[in-house]
Amino acid sequence: MKDNHTIATIRHDWTKEEIQAIYDTPLLELVYQAATVHRAYHPKNEVQVSTLLSIKTGGCPEDCSYCGQAARYQTDIKVQRLLPVDTVLSHAQKAKDNGSSRFCMAAAWREVRDNKDFDKVIDMVKGVNEMGLEVCCTLGMLTEEQAIRLQEAGLHAYNHNIDTSSENYDNIISTRKFSNRTDTIQNVRKAGITVCSGGIIGLGENDSDRISMLMTLANMEKHPESVPINALVRVKGTPMEDMPKVDTTDMVRMIATARIIMPETMVRLSAGRIEMDEFEQAMCFMAGANSMFSGENETLLVTPNPSLTKDKTLLEKFGLKPMVSSKKACHE
Numbered sequence: 001m002k003d004n005h006t007i008a009t010i011r012h013d014w015t016k017e018e019i020q021a022i023y024d025t026p027l028l029e030l031v032y033q034a035a036t037v038h039r040a041y042h043p044k045n046e047v048q049v050s051t052l053l054s055i056k057t058g059g060c061p062e063d064c065s066y067c068g069q070a071a072r073y074q075t076d077i078k079v080q081r082l083l084p085v086d087t088v089l090s091h092a093q094k095a096k097d098n099g100s101s102r103f104c105m106a107a108a109w110r111e112v113r114d115n116k117d118f119d120k121v122i123d124m125v126k127g128v129n130e131m132g133l134e135v136c137c138t139l140g141m142l143t144e145e146q147a148i149r150l151q152e153a154g155l156h157a158y159n160h161n162i163d164t165s166s167e168n169y170d171n172i173i174s175t176r177k178f179s180n181r182t183d184t185i186q187n188v189r190k191a192g193i194t195v196c197s198g199g200i201i202g203l204g205e206n207d208s209d210r211i212s213m214l215m216t217l218a219n220m221e222k223h224p225e226s227v228p229i230n231a232l233v234r235v236k237g238t239p240m241e242d243m244p245k246v247d248t249t250d251m252v253r254m255i256a257t258a259r260i261i262m263p264e265t266m267v268r269l270s271a272g273r274i275e276m277d278e279f280e281q282a283m284c285f286m287a288g289a290n291s292m293f294s295g296e297n298e299t300l301l302v303t304p305n306p307s308l309t310k311d312k313t314l315l316e317k318f319g320l321k322p323m324v325s326s327k328k329a330c331h332e
Helices: 016-023 027-041 085-097 115-130 142-155 178-190 206-220 248-261 280-287 308-317
Strands: 044-057 104-109 134-137 156-158 194-196 200-201 226-231 264-271 291-292
Touching: 016 027, 016 194, 016 206, 016 248, 016 291, 027 248, 027 280, 044 115, 044 264, 085 104, 085 115, 104 115, 104 264, 115 142, 134 142, 142 178, 156 226, 156 280, 178 194, 194 226, 200 206, 200 248, 226 248, 248 280, 264 280, 280 308
Parallel strands: 044 104, 044 291, 104 134, 134 156, 156 194, 200 226, 226 264, 264 291
Antiparallel strands: none
């Protein structure tokens, strides 16, 4: 969709000062600039609708301080073993029928292990791929060999968020290092799978941390094809349960800045939509978000998400239409 008069070029050498200057632009001017970049690189008024399913819930040994799926925290989240393959494929078919073009499967694992559960995930990926949906997984840390298996099964994208800045990372998680995150992303790249990687705001970070996180993503050798911007959803029982609600203008700034410095990337308005009204969400789409999670269960993994009916009404009200996948089902 790029034209000859685009105001943004693809760069991988951003400085913190440059990104900070964009982030600090007066809000309405920032949104205008981001919308201009967005229209130069992407179809206007189209939103990729993705469905996210938790295929294995809770019991994770990590200590991510925002996550209710960590086994060490006392939350109301029910632990669920890996779902049967047929159950997952049934959910994928419903997602496709409801207009999703991407189906994402999440397992609360620290890392992928070469066992029967991983074999089942491979079968899930094959089955969803055959439906003509883009298949995405988020399964924790991954070796290059495991990434190759997933790619051969038909995996389109792998999600592995960096969460926050490298400087702030140890304040949020102690059971792994920031480098573990970037190593997994590199393994995914080597296997020829597209990368979905973003972060969370509202973790007690400062603006410098937010800029650093965006700089890490924008200065990768290849920009992530998808960058989810999440607002912290406070889960009772976690160390972050009493954090203040993220101001929507901060989400708009993050989305707009990401759009400008990574023009070709799909920027996903992700966790936290449940606390936004329709016009706040519309502002995020205006600022360059062109992807969202929606689905029948009104949850995003284990946190609340707007209902499918509300999302359809939202899209119709603002003249947005679901993006159609270029993939075809194997039998079509």
